[in-house]
Amino acid sequence: MKFSEINKDSWGELCLYLDTCLIPVTGLNGTESPYEVVRALERLRDMMDLVEIPFKGRIVTYPSFQYGKEEIAQYINEVCHNVKRAGFAYVIVISADVNLNAVQLDNADLILTPSAFSEFPEGGKQQFTHEIIQELWQRKG
């Protein structure tokens, strides 16, 4: 679920179940036209739907990194570290337009980028995402 759906009173109970944080990266650089920004956000939304809808009760979506691509990898990695310090057991970084290298984000448990989906048809993306996230939970659980 979205971070905005959780309030102070409910978090005490929900934090026992919501152990995975999803950090989206939009990948804008400021040169985009308004309609291109809309398309970029829609691409990211479509990709996030693959994760957020099936696993709504275990994954919390945090605010996105809107601007910056590979050059902000170190900062994203630092945020992943902080999120874990705050209590999340798993961190997933997701982007529709930025191919973040797994080596650069060693504090992230899973990185979902376009390259991960490139060989799958539309229906296969959902199945692949489902399997890879469950595998993550089983591997470290």
Next chain:
Amino acid sequence: MINVIEMVNEWSAKGVEDCMSNQHDEHESSHKPPIRKEMSRRQFLTYTLGGATAFMVGGVTLPMVRFAVDPILQKKGEGAFVKVAEISKITSEPQEFSFELQQQDGWYSSTASLTAWIRKDESGNIYALSPICKHLGCTIGWNTSKDYPDQYLCPCHGAHYTKDGKQLAVASKPLDEYKVMLKDDWVYLGEVVPNTIVK
């Protein structure tokens, strides 16, 4: 001659005095103050201006209120049902069907992509269960684990359910179901309602 006139005047004055005296007695006997029936100028202006103002305010406000509450006043017709699957394809084993539903949330209209697990029971009655886990809202799957054969299983925290949607662990309620309508060899699904199959 003068005396006659004086007598007439005296008589007239006495008559008037008697008449007023009678009226006074009548007022006292009814104990009511005198009522002025005619409207004063101030009252007339108050009523006229007040009425005109109320008419103008009402003329502006009422259409706005009607416009704002219009979605509430719209009747829900059979359009709420969506054609999902052929009846001949429904088996006793739950199958997942995807469909799109036009949603109206106030003035916001959107298309939602939904799925339903549809099966028929031993009597041939067709049921459609919602795939949303009643624990925290993840999406359940049918027969996805060897540990829970012929059950719906939630991938998030292991809630599992029978074929009818009855909760067996973790979740506190059975799976919701869709309203089902059968028409022209097709299964139509409507809104999601609490489970009526589980007793």
